[in-house]
Amino acid sequence: MQNxxxxxxxxxxxxxxxxxxxxxxxxxxxELVRRYENxxxxxxxxxxxxxxxxEDMVQNTFLNVFRYLKDFRFEAQFKxxxxxxxxxxxxxxxxxxxxxxxxxxxxxxMLSEASGxxxxxxxxxxxxxxDRLLNSELHDRLQKAIHELPEPLRVVLVLRDLEGFSTQExxxxxxxxxxxxxxxxxxxxxxxRKRLQEYFSYGN
Amino acid sequence: METEPSEEASxxxxxxxxxxxxxxxxxxxxxxDREIDVVAYRVIxxxxxxxxxxxxxxxxxxxxxxxxxxxxxxxxDIPETASQKLHQAIRDYIAAAQPFS
Numbered sequence: 316m317q318n319x320x321x322x323x324x325x326x327x328x329x330x331x332x333x334x335x336x337x338x339x340x341x342x343x344x345x346e347l348v349r350r351y352e353n354x355x356x357x358x359x360x361x362x363x364x365x366x367x368x369x370e371d372m373v374q375n376t377f378l379n380v381f382r383y384l385k386d387f388r389f390e391a392q393f394k395x396x397x398x399x400x401x402x403x404x405x406x407x408x409x410x411x412x413x414x415x416x417x418x419x420x421x422x423x424x425m426l427s428e429a430s431g432x433x434x435x436x437x438x439x440x441x442x443x444x445x446d447r448l449l450n451s452e453l454h455d456r457l458q459k460a461i462h463e464l465p466e467p468l469r470v471v472l473v474l475r476d477l478e479g480f481s482t483q484e485x486x487x488x489x490x491x492x493x494x495x496x497x498x499x500x501x502x503x504x505x506x507x508r509k510r511l512q513e514y515f516s517y518g519n
Numbered sequence: 520m521e522t523e524p525s526e527e528a529s530x531x532x533x534x535x536x537x538x539x540x541x542x543x544x545x546x547x548x549x550x551x552d553r554e555i556d557v558v559a560y561r562v563i564x565x566x567x568x569x570x571x572x573x574x575x576x577x578x579x580x581x582x583x584x585x586x587x588x589x590x591x592x593x594x595x596d597i598p599e600t601a602s603q604k605l606h607q608a609i610r611d612y613i614a615a616a617q618p619f620s
Contacts, residue, residue, distance in 0.1 A: 341613055341617065344609065344613065345606060345609065345610075348605065348606065348609060352597050352602060352605060353594070353595075353596050353597050354594075356595075356596075356597035356601070357594045357595065360595075361590075366598075370597070370598075370601040370604070370605070373597065373601070373605060374604070374605050374608050374609075377605065377609055378608070378609065378612055381609065381612065381613065381616075435571075436575070437574070437575050437578045437579070438575075438579065440582065441575075441578040441579045441581075441582040442578065442582075445582075445585050445586060445589045448582075448586070449586060449589055453586075454590070454593060457586060457587070457590065458590070461587075461590075472587065476584060476587040476588050476590075477587060477588070477590050477591050478591070479588075479591065482552070482554060497548065497549055497554065500548055501545075501547070501548040501549075504548055504580060504583055504584060504587070505580070507583050507586075507587065508579055508580050508583040511579070511582075511583055511586070512579065
């Protein structure tokens with residue numbers, strides 16, 4: 316199977332570091348933060364509209380990680396546990412934000428709409444190599460379209476397609492079933508596909 | 520290299536969207552991610568061979584996924600000022616939590 320985001324092995328470096336911190340070497344928590352602050356910041360930027368919200372998310376996440384690190388049992392990868400806290404923190408920040416898109420069409424409505432298209436040939440944008448297609452304008456439009464996805468869809472799309480987590484890992488992070496992750500991911504992708512179709516039809 | 524149903528496949532032998540098209544469309548992401556069983560995968564491949572409109576749906580959805588995945592390459596470092604603020608906040612929190620250490 317070709318999914319490139321297969322579950323990763325536990326990062327032994329993380330385990331040793333966390334055991335040291337939990338054993339009393341609290342000063343090394345800073346090391347753990349440095350290890351993940353850039354990844355989390357990018358996750359925050361993809362989830363939040365404003366860079367300052369992303370910075371708040373990173374800070375709140377690491378403070379929560381510090382509070383609860385003693386409860387971490389090494390049953391999952393630390394990174395997945397970290398993202399679980401980060402996703403929850405993101406959603407809390409977003410709830411405070413005035414930006415909250417309406418619920419999207421149901422999957423049935425989306426399927427009916429999208430599958431009813433009757434184009435006669437593959438549009439040029441769908442057959443170009445990505446490196447020829449993705450310029451800064453398209454990048455910004457796509458980022459905007461991702462931000463405009465309803466939260467329950469956006470968080471799944473970001474975890475799966477941008478952060479590279481597997482379906483199983485995303486399900487663990489969000490405490491959802493794998494079936495639910497798949498449905499949400501499909502809905503998110505269909506919405507973005509529609510935006511791209513509109514962009515390439517009318518936006519250029 | 521992923522295998523695509525042949526472009527030379529037969530033209531649609533049915534009205535699109537048929538019930539089969541709708542069922543395929545429901546599982547198109549799982550097909551792209553190779554997260555369906557072999558039997559379902561083959562059923563979809565056969566349908567794609569017979570349905571040009573569904574092949575176009577697949578191509579556009581697959582390109583959407585590729586574009587999303589390519590967004591990962593635009594990752595940036597946290598701004599230095601934000602990083603400093605973050606580390607200071609954590610030091611302050613730790614100091615407050617461990618006043619006698």
